[in-house]
Amino acid sequence: MIRLGDGLRSSIGTKFLMAVSGVLLLGFVVAHMLGNLQLFLGHEALDSYAQKIQDMGALLWVARAGLFTLLVLHVGSALKLTRQNRAARPIPYGVHKPFQSSYASRTMVMSGVIVLAFVLYHLLHFTFGAVDAESYALAHAGAGLQVHAMVVHAFQQPIVALSYMLAMALLSLHIAHGVGSLFQTLGLNTQRTRCAATRLGKGVGAVVFLGNVSMPLAVLAGWVGGN
Numbered sequence: 001m002i003r004l005g006d007g008l009r010s011s012i013g014t015k016f017l018m019a020v021s022g023v024l025l026l027g028f029v030v031a032h033m034l035g036n037l038q039l040f041l042g043h044e045a046l047d048s049y050a051q052k053i054q055d056m057g058a059l060l061w062v063a064r065a066g067l068f069t070l071l072v073l074h075v076g077s078a079l080k081l082t083r084q085n086r087a088a089r090p091i092p093y094g095v096h097k098p099f100q101s102s103y104a105s106r107t108m109v110m111s112g113v114i115v116l117a118f119v120l121y122h123l124l125h126f127t128f129g130a131v132d133a134e135s136y137a138l139a140h141a142g143a144g145l146q147v148h149a150m151v152v153h154a155f156q157q158p159i160v161a162l163s164y165m166l167a168m169a170l171l172s173l174h175i176a177h178g179v180g181s182l183f184q185t186l187g188l189n190t191q192r193t194r195c196a197a198t199r200l201g202k203g204v205g206a207v208v209f210l211g212n213v214s215m216p217l218a219v220l221a222g223w224v225g226g227n
């Protein structure tokens, strides 16, 4: 009988772990996006939402620990699979002609690394205030959190808004391919589901892209201003 630990360490188990952690991380990305879209409802809506999250206290730290664990599992299993793939083919192809693989699938590792770099930058930006002290000071100037002012000030700087948009494009490509491969990983791929899975991946990627890009774009265009 295969024990659970051995199963998860096997190549299929690692893929399964990557898929499950990926789906849960996607859940966070969508929930975070829906919360952030309150930017369009004005500062009261976004600020009181951010304050409610901040007031969760210990529960917030449990959620953060869960999120961090998912990230470690997702990145860890991706690294392990990449290592296994390389070991299975120590001599690279003389001429590499990808057959039936999309641009997104060939660049999963690269887009993953850039998304990870974005998340680190994003935390230093909005959570720790290390890269844009002026925006961060705006959020903590009054009695309650003023996240709306912080986000608007950040995205009024073209270089910040554009780098967010670029990161969102790569995140969406990563998600589109990840969702598209999910069925295969779970062993549900048939001729019929393959096409539906690809379409679902592209749809989810497009929703994440449009929702997230709308915020820096709206601020940059002046549609969403200060208080």
Ligand code: HEM
Binding pocket: 029, 032, 036, 050, 054, 064, 119, 122, 123, 126, 127, 145, 147, 151, 164, 171, 212, 213, 215, 216
């Ligand atoms: C335009 C898009 C986005 C905006 C406007 C935005 C905004 C914010 C803000 C304002 C915070 C700080 C909240 C606070 O400290 O009160 C935050 C935290 C965070 N964001 Fe984003 N975010 C965006 C996209 C993303 C994406 C795409 C990801 C993941 C891929 C992400 C991951 C996180 C994480 C992990 C935190 C820390 C949560 C915590 O521990 O409190 N964000 N975001």
